[in-house]
Amino acid sequence: MDGNIKFVQGNEACVEAALYAGLDFFAGYPITPSTEIAEHMSYRLPQIGGKFIQMEDEISSICAIIGASLTGHKVMTATSGPGFSLMQEGLGYAIMAEIPCVIVNVMRGGPSTGLPTCPSQGDVYQARWGAHGDHAIIALTASNHQDAFNITVDAFNMAETYRTPVILLFDEVIGHMRERLTIPEPGDIPVVDRLRTSVKAGIDYHPYLPREDGRLPMSDFGGQHRYNVTGLAHDMWGFPSSNPGVVHGLLRHLVDKIKNNVDTITRYKEYYLEDARTVLISYGSSARSALHIVKNRRARGERLGLLELQTIWPFPYGLVEEKCEKARHIVVVEMNMGQVLRAVKRAVHHPERVVLANRIDGVFITPTDIKNILRLIEGKGV
C-alpha cells in the first residue's frame, strides 16, 4: 500500500486515474495549465501499450480521440481556456454521435489568452453551453487530488454508461498544486467497461437504439457490424435523417439520458450542514478555502456549513434546494463573476438570500476573502 502513495500535481493525479479507469488513447496539444497531463500521458501510456499523440491543435485532438473511441478504446484529451473553446465543435459532435470520451479543462483566467498561469473558474457556462444546439452535458470537478483521482475514474464510468463526452472542470490550483495521493488498488473503485452489443454478425444492429435501461451497446469499428456515424441528425442505424419524428426522438434522448439521471450523476460532499444557518456552496479549489473557514467558525461554535459540489452539470437543483432549505444565508464561493451562483439562485426558495464570495483577478480566493463577505452579511463591516 505504501508503494501507492505519491506526492504529485493534480494533473498527474488525473493521468493516473485515467489509466486506472482503463484509458489507452490520449491526444492533446500543449496549453498552460493543463500541459503536464499531456506530458505524463506521453510517458505513461506507452509503458502499458497505450497510445499518445500530440496533434496539431485542440480541434484535431478532440477529433482524434473520438476516432479512437470508435475502435473501442477509452480516450481522453486535456486542455485549458482557449483550447477548450476550439474543442466545442468536436464536443458537439461527440454529444450528437454519442461517443464516450473525457475532456479535461484545467481552467485558467479568461476571456481569450487571459491569465494562463492563474486560477479561475470562469468556464462553468462554457462547459454547459459551449457547443451549439440543445444538448445536455456532464461536468465534474474536485477540490483535492484524492477526489480528483476518484472523480476522473467517475468521468470515464459516466462516459461509458451514458455514451457521452464528460468534462472534467479542474482549475489551475488543482492542476499545479502538489499534494499527497494514494493510488487505490485495482478493484477498489469500480470501473465501467465499454458495453458492446451481443447482436451477432449478419443480424441487423442498431447503434442508436437505446435498450430498455437507456444504454446503447456499441460495436467497435473494424468489428463485424458496419454502421454509420455522423454529426447530422440520424436514425437508429446512424444514417442521416430529417424526419421530424426521428429528429425529435433523437434530441429528447440526448437530453433525457442525462436529465433523467441527475441523482445518479450527482457527486457532492457536505460538511456541518445539519444545523447550518449559513451555507457555503463551493467547488474545485475554492472549496478548500470555504472548508477552511467553515471549520474555523465551527470551532468557535458558529453554525456554518459547506456544500461542495463535484457534479456541476447537470446541476443538482434538487440537492441544492434541499440543503439550503433552512439556511438564512447562502454564500456561493467561486472564482468568477457568479456562474454557479446563477444556478443556485434558480435552485433555492429564497434567491435573495444568496450572495457571492468571489475573486476574478487571477489571485486564489482565500479564507480571508470569504471572511470579509461573511462579516458584511453579518453587518459587522470588513
Next chain:
Amino acid sequence: MAKQKRQLKEHRIERSWCKGCGICVHFCPTKSLELDEEEKVYAARPQDCICCRQCEIRCPDLAVEVLTEEGDSK
C-alpha cells in the same frame, strides 16, 4: 493464347439510378448508347458495342453494367 473477342450479353441498366447525364453516351466509342425520352440511357445499337466498358467505369450513378458472354461484369 489469342485473346478472345468479348461478346455482349446485355447492358444492364438501373433505370431508377440513371440521372441522364449523358457521360456514357458521349464517351461510347461506337455510339451504341442513347438517352430515351425520359432521359435514361438505353442500348440503341447493342450490335455495335465492343464491350470496352468505358460507359460502365465512368458512370457517376453506377447505373450501367456491361454483361458479356464469357462472364459477368465485375
Next chain:
Amino acid sequence: MAIKDYIRQKFFPHMWCPGCGHGIVLNSLLRAVEELGFSKNEIVMVSGIGCSSRISGYVDFHSLHTLHGRALAFATGVKMSQPELNVIVPMGDGDALAIGGNHFIHAARRNIAMTAIVMNNRIYGMTGGQYSPLSGYGTIATTAPYTNIDHDFDIVELSRAAGATYVARTTTYHAQQMTKMLKEAILHDGFSVVEVLTQCPTYFGRKNKLGSAADMMEYYKKNTTPIGSKAKAENPDLLERGVFVRKDLPEYCSEYDKVIETAMKGRS
C-alpha cells in the same frame, strides 16, 4: 464480388447532381477495393462535410461522417488506435485544404498510413458554388461574382512539401488510371494523397461556362498529360497526371510501436 456488393444500395440513386464527378470517384474506388480483394470489415471510410463527404454514407464499410475539414483528424485517431484497419479519407478541395488545410499537412508530415482522396471540383458545391482554395485566379463563383482574385494551391506540390510519401493526380475522365492509383495508394505504407479532378457541372461548370459534365471531362482529357510527356514539353500549360511521389519512409504507427517497446523495456 461485384462492386454493387460494396455499396448501401438502399440509398441509391445517390444525392449527387446529374453528371457529378464524385460518382465516378465512388465508381473507381469501389473497383479498386474489389480488385484488392479487401473485406468490407477491414475498411474504415472517414469523410468531412460537403458534397464529397456523402461518399462515406454510400459505401458498406465502417463509415464515419465527421466535421468540415476534420476528417483526417478523426481518421488519425481511428488509424493510430487500430493500425490494422485500412483508412480511406475522401475529402473535397475546400474540406481538405481550406478549413482542413492544417490537418492535411500534419497528417502528411506524420506519414501515417491513410489514403487521402482530394475530390477537387474547385468549388463549394453543397453551399451553392462559392470559390474554394482550388478555384483559381480569374474564375467565377457565387462569392466571386466579378472575378476570383485568390490564387489556388497546387495539391501535388503542397502534399510533397508536407511530406506525403505517395502523391498522385488524375481525373474522372481517366477512371481506369484512378482505380490503379487508388489501389497503389491504399496499399502504400504511409500517407498517400490522390488528387482527382472531378467535375461540378452544376456550379463550377455553369458559373464558368464549361458546358456539360461530358464537356468538362473532355477538358480533362485535352488539358492533362502524363508526367514528363512530350506534349508537356511542347505545351507547358498542360496539367500533369501520374504518380509524382512514391517513397518509403518509416510509417507513424510502426514508429510508435517502437516507442512502446522502448517504454516497456524501461519499466521491466
